[in-house]
Amino acid sequence: MTDTDHSNFDDGHGADLEGAGSKAGDHHDFSDPLFFFDSTPVLGSVDTPGRVKPDKRFEMKVYGRKKRMPDGEDIEFWGFEDRENRANKEPILPSSPMRVTEGDIVHVEIKPAKRQHTLHLHGIESDTHNDGVGHTSFEVTGSYTYQFSAGAPFRALGDERPKTRGAGTYLYHCHVNTTLHFQMGMYGSLIVDPIEGPGTAFHNGPTYDIAAERVWAVGEVDPTWRDLGHAAGMKGGDAGLNQFNPVYFHINGQFQPMRRGKTNPRRVISNKSVATEGKVGGEPILIRYAHASYTRHSIWFEGIDSGKLRVEVIASDGRPFDGLAPNFAQPFELTEPLEAAAAERYDFLVTPLKKGSSKATIVSYDWITGKELGVVKTTIRGL
Amino acid sequence: MRRNHDLLLEAAIDRAGGLAPVVVTSGALAAALLVWERWFHTSVLGLDGSWLGSLAYLPLLWLLSAGSILLARPITDRLDVGRRARLVWDAIAICSILGVAFVVVVVVHDLLFAPPQPTSAPGASYLTDEQGLWPAVRHGFGDSLVAQIVLLPIALLAGIGFRDRTNAPLSEASLPTKPTRDPLTGRHTGSTAALLSRREALQFGAAGTIAAAIGSGGLVTLTTEKAHAAAPVDVTPWLSRGVSLFINEGTKKMIDGTPVYMWGWGFESEGVMERDGLHTPGPVIWTHEGETVELRVTNTLNENHSFVINGVVDSGIISPGETVELQFPAPSAGTYLYQDALNLPVNRVLGLHGALLVMPADRTMRSHPALDLQYWEFTSQWVWIFNEIDPAFNAMAQADRTIKPSRFTRDFVPRYFTINGRMGSLAAHVETAPDTVIEDSLDNPALIRMVNAGIATHSPHMHGNHVYVLSTDQQLEHQIMWKDQVMMKPGVTRDIFLPFNIPPNAVYWPPHPDGAAFLKELHGTDMEGKFPMHCHVEQSQTAGGGLYPQGLVTDWKIK
Numbered sequence: 001m002t003d004t005d006h007s008n009f010d011d012g013h014g015a016d017l018e019g020a021g022s023k024a025g026d027h028h029d030f031s032d033p034l035f036f037f038d039s040t041p042v043l044g045s046v047d048t049p050g051r052v053k054p055d056k057r058f059e060m061k062v063y064g065r066k067k068r069m070p071d072g073e074d075i076e077f078w079g080f081e082d083r084e085n086r087a088n089k090e091p092i093l094p095s096s097p098m099r100v101t102e103g104d105i106v107h108v109e110i111k112p113a114k115r116q117h118t119l120h121l122h123g124i125e126s127d128t129h130n131d132g133v134g135h136t137s138f139e140v141t142g143s144y145t146y147q148f149s150a151g152a153p154f155r156a157l158g159d160e161r162p163k164t165r166g167a168g169t170y171l172y173h174c175h176v177n178t179t180l181h182f183q184m185g186m187y188g189s190l191i192v193d194p195i196e197g198p199g200t201a202f203h204n205g206p207t208y209d210i211a212a213e214r215v216w217a218v219g220e221v222d223p224t225w226r227d228l229g230h231a232a233g234m235k236g237g238d239a240g241l242n243q244f245n246p247v248y249f250h251i252n253g254q255f256q257p258m259r260r261g262k263t264n265p266r267r268v269i270s271n272k273s274v275a276t277e278g279k280v281g282g283e284p285i286l287i288r289y290a291h292a293s294y295t296r297h298s299i300w301f302e303g304i305d306s307g308k309l310r311v312e313v314i315a316s317d318g319r320p321f322d323g324l325a326p327n328f329a330q331p332f333e334l335t336e337p338l339e340a341a342a343a344e345r346y347d348f349l350v351t352p353l354k355k356g357s358s359k360a361t362i363v364s365y366d367w368i369t370g371k372e373l374g375v376v377k378t379t380i381r382g383l
Numbered sequence: 384m385r386r387n388h389d390l391l392l393e394a395a396i397d398r399a400g401g402l403a404p405v406v407v408t409s410g411a412l413a414a415a416l417l418v419w420e421r422w423f424h425t426s427v428l429g430l431d432g433s434w435l436g437s438l439a440y441l442p443l444l445w446l447l448s449a450g451s452i453l454l455a456r457p458i459t460d461r462l463d464v465g466r467r468a469r470l471v472w473d474a475i476a477i478c479s480i481l482g483v484a485f486v487v488v489v490v491v492h493d494l495l496f497a498p499p500q501p502t503s504a505p506g507a508s509y510l511t512d513e514q515g516l517w518p519a520v521r522h523g524f525g526d527s528l529v530a531q532i533v534l535l536p537i538a539l540l541a542g543i544g545f546r547d548r549t550n551a552p553l554s555e556a557s558l559p560t561k562p563t564r565d566p567l568t569g570r571h572t573g574s575t576a577a578l579l580s581r582r583e584a585l586q587f588g589a590a591g592t593i594a595a596a597i598g599s600g601g602l603v604t605l606t607t608e609k610a611h612a613a614a615p616v617d618v619t620p621w622l623s624r625g626v627s628l629f630i631n632e633g634t635k636k637m638i639d640g641t642p643v644y645m646w647g648w649g650f651e652s653e654g655v656m657e658r659d660g661l662h663t664p665g666p667v668i669w670t671h672e673g674e675t676v677e678l679r680v681t682n683t684l685n686e687n688h689s690f691v692i693n694g695v696v697d698s699g700i701i702s703p704g705e706t707v708e709l710q711f712p713a714p715s716a717g718t719y720l721y722q723d724a725l726n727l728p729v730n731r732v733l734g735l736h737g738a739l740l741v742m743p744a745d746r747t748m749r750s751h752p753a754l755d756l757q758y759w760e761f762t763s764q765w766v767w768i769f770n771e772i773d774p775a776f777n778a779m780a781q782a783d784r785t786i787k788p789s790r791f792t793r794d795f796v797p798r799y800f801t802i803n804g805r806m807g808s809l810a811a812h813v814e815t816a817p818d819t820v821i822e823d824s825l826d827n828p829a830l831i832r833m834v835n836a837g838i839a840t841h842s843p844h845m846h847g848n849h850v851y852v853l854s855t856d857q858q859l860e861h862q863i864m865w866k867d868q869v870m871m872k873p874g875v876t877r878d879i880f881l882p883f884n885i886p887p888n889a890v891y892w893p894p895h896p897d898g899a900a901f902l903k904e905l906h907g908t909d910m911e912g913k914f915p916m917h918c919h920v921e922q923s924q925t926a927g928g929g930l931y932p933q934g935l936v937t938d939w940k941i942k
């Protein structure tokens with residue numbers, strides 16, 4: 001395990017930093033291929049406009065370290081690492097998780113150190129300067145604190161909603177050269193608990209066993225992209241970022257065992273951060289699935305076939321299925337594999353019906369050919 | 384929080400139905416008030432006074448009337464009443480505000496000059512010969528109340544007039560000549576036109592030419608020559624009557640300058656003609672349930688093509704040079720993909736695709752007649768068509784080589800990704816993509832009809848607001864989910880509803896002025912409230928293998 005200390009970050013467009021960040025307003029030629037490159041402001045450190053006192057605070061440093069793959073290769077990952085995880089030199093994949101409660105004012109500070117990054121809180125909808133998108137706001141090399149309110153008032157469907165409709169599963173990530181940076185590992189989960197706290201899926205929603213709850217951030221790794229620099233392709237030239245050929249497949253950075261260069265469907269990921277168990281007749285298990293890659297997924301619980309599990313889909317993309325409007329989604333029982341596209345999240349409420357272990361499977365399919373690329377499997381055990 | 388007064392005024396005018404109706408209605412109210420007041424004073428009350436002196440008040444009354452209209456709408460917007468009751472309430476609110484304003488005018492007039500003396504006329508009992516505030520107020524209220532006899536009917540009539548125009552997508556014949564919002568799409572056509580002329584002056588100078596034509600949907604079609612010498616920036620026209628389509632070929636320039644041979648569409652319809660055009664996607668064809676669609680499709684190329692809408696119409700083979708006439712009843716409400724279905728998906732992906740949209744027979748602004756209007760009525764509607772390009776196959780088509788679908792699907796390496804035929808910065812600015820970039824004020828929901836004409840599974844992601852997924856391939860979802868990601872498989876159409884809510888996690892709204900000012904300083908333009916929409920299968924954010932994010936991206940903005 002080597003600490004490469006951002007070595008790969010240096011062949012970015014640092015030298016052109018002064019040239020970057022010219023005003024979009026000065027720049028009327030939208031047909032210029034470098035339009036976004038030239039008009040995205042790259043700044044050092046920026047103060048958060050209208051900064052208020054936070055209820056929760058995260059301080060994310062950017063790291064780059066290598067991790068060993070199931071076939072023995074050492075692969076570079078980049079990520080965000082929260083202050084509390086920093087002592088741990090083991091690369092975190094995905095990036096440090098965040099957990100907040102509805103109604104919290106949250107501060108997420110990033111400290112990119114060398115090259116510019118942003119942190120986009122995917123599914124959290126704040127104002128533009130806290131959205132973390134370079135071409136509509138700015139990228140930073142020093143630091144910026146993203147400010148948002150978790151579960152603020154929704155004015156949806158033309159009427160005033162309670163302050164409690166944003167509990168659920170989110171997926172934050174870097175929004176700079178995202179094709180590369182996301183895939184390098186610069187993503188992590190953000191969980192918003194309802195005002196009832198952990199153990200309840202959403203306000204007035206079902207309860208679950210906290211010890212058995214799991215986030216399944218399902219990711220894929222294309223080793224060829226590891227040779228690319230921080231700003232690969234940004235100034236033109238074919239960096240190959242239109243072709244994604246994943247070889248390694250994981251849940252929460254726990255890789256599916258391999259055989260002859262491919263994932264081995266007979267094995268499972270048994271690591272306790274992924275596999276889980278629950279008492280028959282006890283509180284159900286909450287699985288927070290997040291698609292953290294670029295293929296099409298198909299998710300299935302074999303325990304449904306064998307009568308060991310009952311699985312309900314209760315929320316998606318940080319929005320509970322609470323049936324508040326006509327035709328609006330209500331929790332439904334899973335009876336066939338659920339398909340998911342890039343960055344979708346689904347929350348599954350899993351009830352063990354019989355004792356014994358059964359597999360959960362997520363298959364990845366190529367976005368064009370539909371060819372099966374790999375699989376991840378883990379187990380859910382009824383006690 | 385800072386409020387942008389210009390925007391507020393614009394929003395108020397917008398709410399009231401547009402500038403022209405406001406000016407006309409307020410003019411009518413002011414004139415009626417003046418004439419009535421004069422006639423009432425002379426003929427009924429037996430007072431005398433000069434017409435000329437009264438006329439001097441016309442500009443003031445006109446302004447007050449306009450102000451009353453602008454103030455009244457936001458107030459009645461809060462009422463939870465039906466459309467007809469709303470008309471009455473609008474009229475009452477306008478007349479009440481104007482009535483009070485008129486009292487103030489009379490009082491000020493009386494205090495500055497002299498109040499009218501009482502006469503023996505039967506209605507004149509509210510006049511006294513005393514001086515002072517109280518008699519002036521009595522005079523003002525009396526006149527104001529009596530004046531409601533003429534004001535109320537005018538306000539009511541005017542309301543019926545412009546309510547109809549803002550809400551009902553009626554036949555083309557009923558279109559106003561210069562609507563602020565296009566009645567079909569709900570888009571701000573007025574501002575687009577203004578923007579074009581500004582752009583013409585600023586950006587393209589004398590060298591650029593802009594040919595603008597108002598399509599039958601009231602939309603603007605434009606072609607610019609300077610920005611793309613080889614490929615004109617074209618706005619997808621929305622056509623409905625007498626539509627002829629031409630299957631053409633030509634070269635388009637990708638965002639990195641690479642020229643790529645493509646198939647595309649020319650068209651002819653009432654008032655718009657671009658027979659030799661190379662539109663990819665083709666024109667949006669729109670109609671209502673219960674109507675009959677008539678189309679002529681001409682194949683100008685030297686190989687066979689076809690025009691197919693799954694389950695609706697199939698032209699069969701259209702031979703080189705042949706024209707087919709198609710006539711079919713409009714299918715049920717929803718969004719349909721039309722395509723050349725020969726050699727599927729090859730011909731479609733090489734450019735021969737577009738959208739047919741069918742609106743409910745009752746002319747309501749909703750995706751499907753079974754959707755509750757209280758929740759799902761939209762203000763504007765949009766079509767977003769996704770596609771991708773592998774120039775290697777386009778080159779094969781140019782060389783008239785046969786492309787096997789199996790090989791196409793197996794070997795396709797997408798290098799360019801488009802939304803409505805454009806990529807990246809060209810797709811993300813209203814100047815170059817007025818048919819794609821959505822800009823509106825809060826609580827003006829947009830219906831977005833997404834069509835995946837490409838070969839890849841896309842995952843469009845909306846920043847700023849979650850969207851409601853209403854239907855897939857014209858079938859209403861029985862579980863409407865509130866999503867920030869929407870899976871789009873090849874060939875699929877899905878209608879989504881962008882609510883234009885306040886971004887729910889913003890600590891401030893309107894956004895903090897320091898943030899808005901900072902972004903404006905950085906970008907030289909207003910960025911606050913602007914959010915991207917992009918496909919989250921991030922390979923789609925590239926062009927030619929890099930240039931992030933010059934791919935399937937656009938922006939939308941809360942004004």
Ligand SMILES: [Cu+2]
Nearest residue numbers: 122173343844
């Ligand atoms: Cu994202």
Ligand SMILES: [Cu+2]
Nearest residue numbers: 175844846917
């Ligand atoms: Cu994004």
